[in-house]
Amino acid sequence: MTTPLTASGPWVRRGGLDDWYVVGDRSAVLVGGRVLLLSELATVVVELVGESGLGLDSLADALGKHFGAPPAGSPTEATAEAVRVLVHEGVLATGDR
Amino acid sequence: MGHVTTGGESVHLTALGRPFVVEIAGSGAARLAARVRAAWSRCLDEGPGAARATSIPVYVDDDPALVAEARAAGSLAGSDDRDLMDALSPRVTTAAIVAGAGTLLMFHAGAVADPRTGRAVALVGASGAGKTTAVRRLATDLGYVTDETVAIDGDDQVVAYPKPLSVLEPLQATKSQLSPDDLGLHGLDARCHLASMVVLARDPARRGAPSLEPVATLDALAALAPETSSLARLSRPLHRLAGLLDGVGGLQRLHYRDADDLAPLVTELVGAR
Numbered sequence: 001m002t003t004p005l006t007a008s009g010p011w012v013r014r015g016g017l018d019d020w021y022v023v024g025d026r027s028a029v030l031v032g033g034r035v036l037l038l039s040e041l042a043t044v045v046v047e048l049v050g051e052s053g054l055g056l057d058s059l060a061d062a063l064g065k066h067f068g069a070p071p072a073g074s075p076t077e078a079t080a081e082a083v084r085v086l087v088h089e090g091v092l093a094t095g096d097r
Numbered sequence: 098m099g100h101v102t103t104g105g106e107s108v109h110l111t112a113l114g115r116p117f118v119v120e121i122a123g124s125g126a127a128r129l130a131a132r133v134r135a136a137w138s139r140c141l142d143e144g145p146g147a148a149r150a151t152s153i154p155v156y157v158d159d160d161p162a163l164v165a166e167a168r169a170a171g172s173l174a175g176s177d178d179r180d181l182m183d184a185l186s187p188r189v190t191t192a193a194i195v196a197g198a199g200t201l202l203m204f205h206a207g208a209v210a211d212p213r214t215g216r217a218v219a220l221v222g223a224s225g226a227g228k229t230t231a232v233r234r235l236a237t238d239l240g241y242v243t244d245e246t247v248a249i250d251g252d253d254q255v256v257a258y259p260k261p262l263s264v265l266e267p268l269q270a271t272k273s274q275l276s277p278d279d280l281g282l283h284g285l286d287a288r289c290h291l292a293s294m295v296v297l298a299r300d301p302a303r304r305g306a307p308s309l310e311p312v313a314t315l316d317a318l319a320a321l322a323p324e325t326s327s328l329a330r331l332s333r334p335l336h337r338l339a340g341l342l343d344g345v346g347g348l349q350r351l352h353y354r355d356a357d358d359l360a361p362l363v364t365e366l367v368g369a370r
C-alpha cells in the first residue's frame with residue numbers, strides 16, 4: 001500500500017528489492033525482475049532508509065547533512081520528489097509506520 | 098484416447114544437468130525418435146538418472162484428429178518432423194531452465210571451451226545476436242559447450258548443454274536442429290569453468306579486427322540481467338553475478354563484423370594457445 005507523499009511525510013521503507021549491490025557511491029538494485037542503476041543520491045536514500053524504514057522528515061534531515069541544502073525548494077519537498085521517483089520504480093514504498 | 102497414449106519411443110536426455118525423457122508416440126514415433134537421437138547425440142543419457150527424468154510428451158501422426166487430441170492433452174504434437182524438432186528444442190530448454198531456477202545462474206549465451214582445460218568463454222546475447230553462428234564457427238577448433246543457455250552451478254562450474262544447434266536456413270520457416278556431431282564440432286575432455294564472459298556486439302559495418310571493451314560492474318549487471326533466466330530466484334543474485342564477473346576479469350563487450358573473424362581472439366580468451 002502506498003501513502004501519498006506530503007511535506008509532513010509518511011514512513012518510507014525499501015520496496016521489494018531482491019538484491020542491492022553497491023560499488024563506490026552508486027549501486028544497482030534488482031526489483032521486479034529488472035536491474036536499476038541508482039545515482040549517488042538514490043543510493044544514499046536506500047542506505048538511510050535501511051531495513052526498518054525512516055520517516056520522510058528524518059530522511060530529509062539526513063540527506064541535508066549528507067548533501068547540503070537542495071538547489072531548489074525545501075529539503076522535505078526535494079526529498080519527497082526523490083522518494084516519489086523511487087517509489088514509482090519499486091525501489092521504495094511508503095505507508096504507515 | 099488410446100491411440101494417443103499407447104506404444105512409442107523414449108529418448109533420455111540430460112539438459113542443464115537435469116534428466117528428461119522425450120516420450121514420443123504416434124505412427125511416426127520410431128522415425129522421429131531416430132531424428133531426435135541423432136540431433137541430440139551429445140545430450141543422450143541412458144544412465145541412472147533416467148529413472149527420475151521429467152517427461153516431455155511428443156506425438157507425431159498424419160491424422161489431424163489424433164494430433165489435435167494429443168495437443169489438447171498437453172503433448173507437443175504435429176505431423177511434420179521438422180516442425181516438431183524445432184518446437185522440441187525450446188521445450189526442453191525451457192523445462193531445464195525451470196528445473197534449474199533457484200540453483201543455477203543461467204544466461205542466454207553460447208559457449209566454447211578449451212577441450213583440454215575446460216576454460217570456457219560465454220558469448221552472451223539475445224535471440225538473433227549471433228550466438229549460434231559464432232559458436233558454430235568457433236567450435237571447429239574449440240570445444241562445443243552450448244549455443245543457447247550457459248548455466249553456472251554453485252561451484253562456479255559451467256554445466257555443459259551441447260544441444261543441437263538451432264539454425265535458421267534460407268527459405269525455411271523453422272530452424273533446423275543440427276547435430277554438433279554432424280557439424281564436426283569438437284567435444285570436451287574436461288569439466289568447464291568460465292574464463293571469460295563477453296556480450297556480443299556484431300556490427301556489419303565495422304572495419305578492422307574484433308576488439309574487446311571493458312564494461313564497468315554496475316553497467317555489466319544492468320546489461321546482463323535481461324539475458325538471465327530466473328535471476329531473482331537465486332540467493333543475493335546481484336552479488337552472485339558480480340562475484341562471477343569478478344572471477345573472470347569483468348564483462349567485456351566483443352565488437353566484431355563477422356563470426357569468421359572471432360577465432361584468434363576467443364582462442365586467446367580461453368588460453369588455448
